[in-house]
Amino acid sequence: xxxxKVPEWLNSTMWSTPPPPSSLNDDALLLRxxxxxxxxxxxxxxxxxxxxxxxxSTASSVPSPSPRPRRNGSSSxxxxxxxxxxxxxxxxxxxxxxxxxxxxxELSKKVINMKELRSLASQSLPDSPGIRxxxxxxxxxxxxxxxSLWSSELKQxxxxxxxxxxxxxxxxxxxxxxxxxxxxxDNYELKSGxxxxxxxxxxxxxxxxxSLGKASAWNTYFQDIETIEQIDKDxxxxxxDIPFFSAESSFARSNQESMKNILLVFAKLNQGIRYxxxxxxILAPIFYVFRNDPDEDSSSHAEADAFFxxxxxxxxxxxxxxxxxxxxxxxxRSAITRLSQLVRKHDExxxxxxxxxxxxxxxxxxxxxxxxLLTQEFSFFDCLHIWDALLSDPEGxxxxxxxxxxxxxxxxxxxxxxxxxxxxxxxxxxxxxxxxSHLLYVANKLxxxxxx
Amino acid sequence: xxxxxxLGDIHVPQRAADxxxxxxxxxxxxxxxxxxxxGNLSIKEIHDYxxxxxxxxxxxxxxxxxxxxxxxxxxxxIGQFKLGLCHGHQVIxxxxxxxLAMLQRQLDVDILxxxxxxxxxxxxxxxxxxxxxxxxxxAYSTINQDVNPSFVLMDIDGLRVVVYVYELIDGEVKVDxxxxxxxSSTSAP
Numbered sequence: 001x002x003x004x005k006v007p008e009w010l011n012s013t014m015w016s017t018p019p020p021p022s023s024l025n026d027d028a029l030l031l032r033x034x035x036x037x038x039x040x041x042x043x044x045x046x047x048x049x050x051x052x053x054x055x056x057s058t059a060s061s062v063p064s065p066s067p068r069p070r071r072n073g074s075s076s077x078x079x080x081x082x083x084x085x086x087x088x089x090x091x092x093x094x095x096x097x098x099x100x101x102x103x104x105x106e107l108s109k110k111v112i113n114m115k116e117l118r119s120l121a122s123q124s125l126p127d128s129p130g131i132r133x134x135x136x137x138x139x140x141x142x143x144x145x146x147x148s149l150w151s152s153e154l155k156q157x158x159x160x161x162x163x164x165x166x167x168x169x170x171x172x173x174x175x176x177x178x179x180x181x182x183x184x185x186d187n188y189e190l191k192s193g194x195x196x197x198x199x200x201x202x203x204x205x206x207x208x209x210x211s212l213g214k215a216s217a218w219n220t221y222f223q224d225i226e227t228i229e230q231i232d233k234d235x236x237x238x239x240x241d242i243p244f245f246s247a248e249s250s251f252a253r254s255n256q257e258s259m260k261n262i263l264l265v266f267a268k269l270n271q272g273i274r275y276x277x278x279x280x281x282i283l284a285p286i287f288y289v290f291r292n293d294p295d296e297d298s299s300s301h302a303e304a305d306a307f308f309x310x311x312x313x314x315x316x317x318x319x320x321x322x323x324x325x326x327x328x329x330x331x332x333r334s335a336i337t338r339l340s341q342l343v344r345k346h347d348e349x350x351x352x353x354x355x356x357x358x359x360x361x362x363x364x365x366x367x368x369x370x371x372x373l374l375t376q377e378f379s380f381f382d383c384l385h386i387w388d389a390l391l392s393d394p395e396g397x398x399x400x401x402x403x404x405x406x407x408x409x410x411x412x413x414x415x416x417x418x419x420x421x422x423x424x425x426x427x428x429x430x431x432x433x434x435x436x437s438h439l440l441y442v443a444n445k446l447x448x449x450x451x452x
Numbered sequence: 453x454x455x456x457x458x459l460g461d462i463h464v465p466q467r468a469a470d471x472x473x474x475x476x477x478x479x480x481x482x483x484x485x486x487x488x489x490x491g492n493l494s495i496k497e498i499h500d501y502x503x504x505x506x507x508x509x510x511x512x513x514x515x516x517x518x519x520x521x522x523x524x525x526x527x528x529x530i531g532q533f534k535l536g537l538c539h540g541h542q543v544i545x546x547x548x549x550x551x552l553a554m555l556q557r558q559l560d561v562d563i564l565x566x567x568x569x570x571x572x573x574x575x576x577x578x579x580x581x582x583x584x585x586x587x588x589x590x591a592y593s594t595i596n597q598d599v600n601p602s603f604v605l606m607d608i609d610g611l612r613v614v615v616y617v618y619e620l621i622d623g624e625v626k627v628d629x630x631x632x633x634x635x636s637s638t639s640a641p
Contacts, residue, residue, distance in 0.1 A: 173453045173609040180631050198574040200617060200628040208616045208627045209455055209605055210478040222483055
């Protein structure tokens with residue numbers, strides 16, 4: 001069995017150490033020429049394909065290109081170095097301004113070029129308000145590419161959500177009283193003066209609070225109580241460090257309410273998978289982004305928009321939440337196996353060390369990485385950047401996700417190879433803070449390698 | 453949306469062996485928030501059984517209760533309503549609306565739950581509403597031999613109440629419904 005030699009570029013120092021908080025002067029990190037020239041090169045964002053040249057020290061036999069032509073991808077990477085660790089800072093370099101301008105230009109077109117948008121988004125979006133919200137809605141297919149259709153689409157979807165809420169979230173008491181009012185019987189006042197026997201009306205349709213019938217609204221209500229409690233607990237625990245979710249303010253409380261509503265409507269509409277712990281983590285970034293949209297209209301309807309986008313995002317991953325499908329081709333185990341194969345393909349030595357020597361079963365770490373879409377591994381704002389890349393993948397987020405997971409492993413390979421079971425497990429379950437754009441870059445590179 | 457169970461006059465073991473199985477199958481724990489029991493259980497086992505349905509149990513003393521520590525009357529607030537509880541053997545004539553209305557004014561409650569007659573009734577008068585859940589086991593009383601087992605479940609939601617009456621007639625559970633509401637109270641609770 002021929003042992004595949006680890007390519008030089010993969011083994012170079014730049015992959016193994018977590019990059020220090022970005023300094024453009026750090027030569028070891030830059031993949032291109034000197035820092036001073038990057039600003040120059042960014043100015044000419046031509047339509048040439050990137051040829052990523054590794055630092056002059058390594059041989060030129062390195063596979064270079066990424067087949068995906070990116071207009072200003074090359075310049076943006078170096079620009080990101082300055083910015084990705086700080087989340088809400090205005091773009092401080094020329095590339096970011098240009099990227100943002102490019103994006104805004106793209107977004108203001110009458111018919112948006114989805115392919116173009118996807119490639120722009122795969123570099124991760126700028127943090128300026130409003131852009132991410134609109135781009136995510138487009139990427140998830142919630143908004144159609146034709147701008148003119150937006151208002152009608154939104155209206156229809158939002159009213160549909162309202163309808164769902166009315167239908168599914170009203171308490172049985174409320175339902176009973178609506179029925180009473182509609183029949184015009186709503187006239188017994190407690191202290192209205194007359195004396196009489198209160199009249200009774202016979203219930204024939206089985207709907208009383210103690211009913212055990214399948215069709216009874218009360219019975220469904222009591223059965224849902226467990227789900228409601230679970231959702232409640234999880235939502236309260238979501239991101240305790242971010243005031244948007246967990247402050248004592250009424251804003252945070254209303255956000256929690258909205259999230260609970262979304263999850264409950266989803267659970268009731270999908271009796272097959274109902275609510276599974278972790279769905280709150282997947283909903284959190286979506287809701288956060290939409291709710292913080294500076295556009296009044298979008299922000300106030302964030303709940304409805306987030307619901308549909310959440311459904312769309314989850315539709316690719318539904319099978320991971322169904323326990324019976326665990327061992328099937330579409331289940332979570334097969335995804336983990338694919339990740340393992342991916343690692344093996346790119347870095348046989350690392351794979352061998354991880355799985356065979358130290359017996360770190362990928363299930364121990366990759367399960368959480370995959371099912372929660374990396375929300376637990378990085379800070380919240382880093383996650384938003386990663387999700388930009390995930391959502392921009394035309395083949396669906398899963399492909400990118402596996403690529404990023406592979407990149408995560410490759411980036412710490414030195415520590416992994418030097419470590420034993422315990423230290424490796426510790427490292428992988430508490431993944432160190434990384435420069436996100438660097439990570440995305442590596443992931444893209446690995447992916448393009450696969451296609452070569 | 454608070455569910456309050458009102459029942460009483462169970463008379464186990466003297467006059468009845470147990471609640472009807474159809475009732476017991478419906479009274480599962482976890483659904484009901486309060487129980488108001490009009491009395492005459494008469495033994496501790498029934499008290500324990502009611503405790504399993506709901507931990508918030510209020511009982512008043514009937515003349516056959518073995519536990520002498522239950523109070524004669526009790527009042528509590530649920531939602532916007534004040535409820536009063538009394539067995540009813542103290543109110544003479546038994547089951548008379550005027551006398552019960554007097555008791556209700558005395559207790560100053562919106563809904564008075566009382567028993568002893570083993571007959572379901574729901575009256576409305578100027579002072580409020582009087583509800584008698586009847587006998588949960590269908591035990592005979594000194595004034596009534598032919599008794600259908602019955603109990604009452606109230607759904608208190610803000611200012612509105614829906615009263616569900618569960619009666620066992622000819623072996624089948626029949627459910628009736630009464631709704632009423634209260635004008636928003638001017639006095640502070």
